[in-house]
Amino acid sequence: MIENEISEKIIGCAIEVHKSLGPGLLESAYLECLFYELRKAGLMVEKQKPLPLIYKEVKLDAGYRIDILVENKVVIELKSVDALNEIHTAQVLTYLKLSGCKLGLLMNFNVLRLVDGIKRLVLKL
Numbered sequence: 660m661i662e663n664e665i666s667e668k669i670i671g672c673a674i675e676v677h678k679s680l681g682p683g684l685l686e687s688a689y690l691e692c693l694f695y696e697l698r699k700a701g702l703m704v705e706k707q708k709p710l711p712l713i714y715k716e717v718k719l720d721a722g723y724r725i726d727i728l729v730e731n732k733v734v735i736e737l738k739s740v741d742a743l744n745e746i747h748t749a750q751v752l753t754y755l756k757l758s759g760c761k762l763g764l765l766m767n768f769n770v771l772r773l774v775d776g777i778k779r780l781v782l783k784l
Contacts, residue, residue, distance in 0.1 A: 662762040665702070665733050670777065672696035673766055677773040686739040689768045690726055693737070703730050710757050725754055734763040743767050743778060755782040 676692045690706060697704045710723040727735040736751045743765060751763040760782070767776035 660730060660732075662732050665730050666762060666764060666779065668700055668702060669697065669729055669733060669735060669764060672700055673768075673777070674773050677768055680768075682739075682769045682771065684739060684768070686737050686768070689739060689766075690737050693735070694727060697727065697729060704728065710754060712757060723754070723757065725758065728758070728760075732760055732762065734758060734760050736763065736765050738765070738767045738776075739769045740767055741769065743776070748778065748780065751778075751780050752782060755780065 673693055673696075675696055676689060680688065680692065694704060694706045705728045706726065708725040708728045709720070710725055712719045712721040712723060725734050726737045729735065734751060734754050736747070736754065738747060740747075747765055751765045755761065755763050763780040763782070765778040765780060766773070770776035
C-alpha cells in the first residue's frame with residue numbers, strides 16, 4: 660500500500676473519531692481512539708513508538724516518540740491545541756527525518772471541522 664492510500668484511510672478514521680468525540684478533549688483520548696479505528700481498518704499501527712536520535716555513530720535514547728506510525732510509512736502527530744504553529748510542523752519534519760518516512764500527518768483535534776486541523780507534510784529526500 661502506498662503512502663497516499665494509507666493517508667486517505669487515516670484521515671477517514673480520524674474524521675470518524677472527531678465526529679464521535681468532537682473538540683476539547685486531551686490529546687491522549689484522541690490517540691487511543693484513532694489507534695483503535697486504524698487497527699479496525701486493518702492497518703498495521705504502532706503507538707508511542709520510540710524514536711532514537713542518531714548523532715554521528717552514537718545512538719541516543721532522547722525520549723522522542725512518534726504518536727502513531729502506520730504501516731511503517733506514515734507518521735501521525737496528534738495535537739489538541741488552540742492552533743498549530745511552526746514548531747509543530749518542525750517536530751513532524753524531524754520525526755520524518757529520524758524515522759526515514761516520507762509522509763507525516765499533523766492533526767489538531769481541537770477544531771470544529773477536523774479537515775481544518777490536518778496538515779500533510781512530505782519530507783523532500
